[in-house]
Amino acid sequence: xxxxxxxxxxxxxxxxxxxxxxxxxxxxxxxxxxxxxxxxxxxxxxxxxxxxxxxxxxxxxxxxxxxxxxxxxxxxxxxxxxxxxxxxxxxxxxxxxxxxxxxxxxxxxxxxxxxxxxxxxxxxxxxxxxxxxxxxxxxxxxxxxxxxxxxxxxxxxxxxxxxxxxxxxxxxxxxxxxxxxxxxxxxxxxxxxxxxxxxxxxxxxxxxxxxxxxxxxxxxxxxxxxxxxxxxxxxxxxxxxxxxxxxxxxxxxxxxxxxxxxxxxxxxxxxxxxxxxxxxxxxxxxxxxxxxxxxxxxxxxxxxxxxxxxxxxxxxxxxxxxxxxxxxxxxxxxxxxxxxxxxxxxxxxxxxxxxxxxxxxxxxxxxxxxxxxxxxxxxxxxxxxxxxxxxxxxxxxxxxxxxxxxxxxxxxxxxxxxxxxxxxx
Numbered sequence: 001x002x003x004x005x006x007x008x009x010x011x012x013x014x015x016x017x018x019x020x021x022x023x024x025x026x027x028x029x030x031x032x033x034x035x036x037x038x039x040x041x042x043x044x045x046x047x048x049x050x051x052x053x054x055x056x057x058x059x060x061x062x063x064x065x066x067x068x069x070x071x072x073x074x075x076x077x078x079x080x081x082x083x084x085x086x087x088x089x090x091x092x093x094x095x096x097x098x099x100x101x102x103x104x105x106x107x108x109x110x111x112x113x114x115x116x117x118x119x120x121x122x123x124x125x126x127x128x129x130x131x132x133x134x135x136x137x138x139x140x141x142x143x144x145x146x147x148x149x150x151x152x153x154x155x156x157x158x159x160x161x162x163x164x165x166x167x168x169x170x171x172x173x174x175x176x177x178x179x180x181x182x183x184x185x186x187x188x189x190x191x192x193x194x195x196x197x198x199x200x201x202x203x204x205x206x207x208x209x210x211x212x213x214x215x216x217x218x219x220x221x222x223x224x225x226x227x228x229x230x231x232x233x234x235x236x237x238x239x240x241x242x243x244x245x246x247x248x249x250x251x252x253x254x255x256x257x258x259x260x261x262x263x264x265x266x267x268x269x270x271x272x273x274x275x276x277x278x279x280x281x282x283x284x285x286x287x288x289x290x291x292x293x294x295x296x297x298x299x300x301x302x303x304x305x306x307x308x309x310x311x312x313x314x315x316x317x318x319x320x321x322x323x324x325x326x327x328x329x330x331x332x333x334x335x336x337x338x339x340x341x342x343x344x345x346x347x348x349x350x351x352x353x354x355x356x357x358x359x360x361x362x363x364x365x366x367x368x369x370x371x372x373x374x375x376x377x378x379x380x381x382x383x384x385x386x387x388x389x390x391x392x393x394x395x396x397x398x399x400x401x402x403x404x405x406x407x408x409x410x411x412x413x414x415x416x417x418x419x420x421x422x423x424x425x
Contacts, residue, residue: 062291175196178220185222185348369385
C-alpha cells in the first residue's frame with residue numbers, strides 16, 4: 001500500500017539548514033562522468049589514495065592495533081598515548097607548550113569545530129568569520145548563532161585584517177579563523193595576525209573578567225603543508241596571552257592524507273576543552289581506539305613523519321606550481337584569468353573573469369554559475385566557485401584542489417582551457 005507523504009513540521013534550525021554547494025556541483029560532475037565525459041575533477045578537498053596514500057607506518061600501526069584487540073571504547077578525551085604524542089609533536093614543531101590534558105581527540109576536525117561552537121555560543125551570540133571560508137556559516141546556524149560575514153579581498157590574499165574585524169569586535173563571542181585557509185591555500189602574515197590578536201586582547205581587557213570573552217577558533221589543519229618561503233604563524237606563538245582565548249583545531253587528515261582515518265585533535269584552555277569533551281561524549285564523536293593507538297605510534301616516529309611530510313609536500317607543490325604556471329600562461333596570452341601564487345595546503349586560488357563573454361554559439365555568460373557550467377562543459381574542468389564558501393555570488397574566484405590530480409592532468413587542463421577560452425568573444 002502506498003501512502004501519500006504529509007508535510008511534517010521540523011525545528012527552525014533544521015528547516016533553515018541549506019545543503020552544500022560543493023555537493024551540488026559534485027552531482028553535476030558525476031552525471032557528466034556517467035555520460036562518458038572525461039572530467040578533471042579538481043573540486044574535492046580530499047586525496048586520491050592511489051596518488052597520495054597514507055604513511056605506510058601509520059597504516060601498519062593501525063592494523064597492528066586492531067590485531068591486538070583494541071576495538072572497545074576509547075577514553076572520552078582520547079587515548080592518553082595519543083594526547084601525549086600530539087603534545088610532543090606540537091611542542092617540537094610549533095614550540096607550543098600544552099599539557100596532554102589540554103588536548104581533546106575526536107573523529108576528525110569537524111566534531112571539534114562543532115563542539116567549540118556549542119561550548120562558546122549562547123543563542124544569538126555573534127560569530128565573526130571571513131569569506132571565503134569553509135562551513136562557518138553552517139556551524140553558526142547549527143549553533144543558533146548570529147553570523148557576521150567579513151568579505152576579504154584578493155589584495156589581502158583573502159585573509160581578514162584587524163581593520164576588517166574591528167567594527168564587529170565588541171559584539172563578537174567567537175572569531176573563526178583558518179590558516180592556511182580553505183579554500184584559498186593562503187596564510188596569515190605575522191603582522192596581520194598579530195594585529196588581530198592585539199584587537200582581541202584589547203577587547204577582552206575592556207570586557208573584564210565578569211563578561212564572557214571573545215574567543216578565537218584557529219583552524220590550522222593544513223599548517224604542515226607550506227611551500228617555498230611561506231611561514232605558518234599562530235595566535236599563541238605571536239601573543240602568549242592569547243592562550244586563554246584560543247582554541248586550536250588540528251589533526252592527521254590533511255598533512256598525512258588521512259581524511260578517512262578520522263583522527264583530529266583540538267587544544268586550548270582546559271575549561272573549554274573539558275566542556276568540548278562533554279559535548280562530544282554525548283554524541284559519541286570519538287576517533288576509533290585502534291586508529292588513535294596507531295596514530296600515537298606514528299607521531300612518535302619522527303623519521304617516518306619527516307620523510308612522509310617531505311614526500312607529500314613535494315608532490316602537492318609540483319601540482320600547485322604546474323597549474324599556477326598554466327593559468328599564468330593563459331593570462332599572458334591575453335585571456336581574462338589569474339591566480340595567486342601557491343602558498344600552502346592543497347588549493348590554488350584561480351580567477352575566471354568571463355562574465356559578459358559570449359560563447360561560440362552566441363550565448364552570453366551572465367553569471368558565475370554560467371561560467372562554472374561553461375568550464376565544466378567546454379573545458380572539462382570542475383572547480384569550486386568562491387560563492388560556495390560564502391562570498392558574493394558574483395565573485396569570479398575559484399578553488400582548485402590538487403588532491404586527486406595526476407601530473408598528466410596539468411597539461412590536459414591547460415590544453416582544454418586554451419581551447420575553451422579561445423572560443424569566447
